[in-house]
Amino acid sequence: MRSSVASPDMTRCAFGVLACMLGLMVFNGAWAEEGVSEGNAEAEAACELTDRKREMLSRVNEARSQARQCGDQHFEAAEPLTWNCTLEAAAEAHSRDMAENDYFSHTGPDGVGIQQRVSNRDYVWRAVGENIAAGQMSIAAVVDGWLESPGHCRNIMQDVFTEMGMAKVDSESDDSESTYSSYWTQVLAQPR
Numbered sequence: 001m002r003s004s005v006a007s008p009d010m011t012r013c014a015f016g017v018l019a020c021m022l023g024l025m026v027f028n029g030a031w032a033e034e035g036v037s038e039g040n041a042e043a044e045a046a047c048e049l050t051d052r053k054r055e056m057l058s059r060v061n062e063a064r065s066q067a068r069q070c071g072d073q074h075f076e077a078a079e080p081l082t083w084n085c086t087l088e089a090a091a092e093a094h095s096r097d098m099a100e101n102d103y104f105s106h107t108g109p110d111g112v113g114i115q116q117r118v119s120n121r122d123y124v125w126r127a128v129g130e131n132i133a134a135g136q137m138s139i140a141a142v143v144d145g146w147l148e149s150p151g152h153c154r155n156i157m158q159d160v161f162t163e164m165g166m167a168k169v170d171s172e173s174d175d176s177e178s179t180y181s182s183y184w185t186q187v188l189a190q191p192r
Contacts, residue, residue: 047085052139056166057083059143060186063156071150075157081188086123087165091185093117094132095169098183104134118189128189129155134180142168142184161188 049057061080068075094117097108107113112120114130131152136142146152155161166186171178 047088049083053083053088053166055139056143056186057081057164059139060156060164060166063143063147068147068153068157070153070157073150073154075154076159078157078159079162081161081164084123084163084165084189086121087118087163087187087189088167089165090114090117090121090123091130091165091187092167092169094130094187095167095183095185098132098134098185099169099171099178099180102178104132104179104183106130106132114187118187123189124192126190126192127158127160128187129158129161130188131155131184131186133184135182136184137182139168146186155186155188158188160190162190164188 064078064080067077094108094114098104101109103109108117114128118125118128131146133142133145136145143156146156164186166184168182168184170182171180
């Protein structure tokens, strides 16, 4: 199941800023490959929960702690997520790719989507989802925008998800060819 896919004109933008956001809903584990190692020990060891990452996790978990309406669907409060460095690495790589290649989509120019991006990092998942945003400058603006969008809100509130990683990548310079100044990706998952 997925929410709307970006069109070239992206005429529907969240809360009147130049950035549009997309949500990709839950994929159940049929796509995950058997025999892939459990997690990426090197990525986990190198990852440190900074203040910025804590704020990202805290804002999402604060939203999950309250029952809410996401479009026409009601969600009870959900258990808090834990930070996962492998998911963070997948999120950062996708944000960087969007910034460097000036596109805004769940699917990269190479045709790779969230399922494969996460599996390529040796994360064995039962469910996986993704939210992306572009142009916002703060964590609060991104999370608030996602909560106002039914598809993104549903991703955040899905109780099937137990872990997340999130990253923001800024365009490299003022003379960059990128359409947006910043690209955000949130990856949510449940390990198998």
